[in-house]
Amino acid sequence: MSVIHISSRIAKRKKDIAFNKFYSKQQDSMFQDSQALEILEELYVQHPNAVCLPMYNQKVKLLDQYGLITKASSQAIVDMSDPAFPYILQPIAEDRLKKMHSTIRMHFFVVKLTLACPARVEFCMRCACYAIARRRFF
Incomplete structure (x- = not known):
């Protein structure tokens, strides 16, 4: 070349x-x-x-x-x-919107657990992670 x-x-x-x-x-x-x-x-x-x-x-x-x-x-x-x-x-926009909607739902779920849990916010974040993991696997 x-x-x-x-x-x-x-x-x-x-x-x-x-x-x-x-x-x-x-x-x-x-x-x-x-x-x-x-x-x-x-x-x-x-x-x-x-x-x-x-x-x-x-x-x-x-x-x-x-x-x-x-x-x-x-x-x-x-x-x-x-x-x-x-x-x-287009599929690229659909994927981005799905990610945006799942992030909003997950954030809402974490905030809801944070408000419901009487413990500290760090503990609530652990509860939220555990609850999200249970939803995925059970």
Whole structure:
């Protein structure tokens, strides 16, 4: 292989790494945006069914651009004054939402046990861990 070929492969690899880092950062920012998260939650509740979303909404376009949602079909009958298109949730967004919901449930469970237990908070954290482990294995 020539030196030029090797250097071009290294440059391409660096660009790919930078792009993947940027892409992941943009996906994370969509989960921090309240309007985008509201759209994702609506799709998560209706999953696996498609949800009609406004076609010209900026958040919908960004969610589609960053690979968190996708159009369910290539054609749809729409009202031209306010077009809405069916979208579905991508697996990467579904997994992130599942993790978010399980973390919220687990946190709620720990707080509930902490409030119910008369002992210190450290002891309650141990009780919560034990209770969560019992739920998983029994």
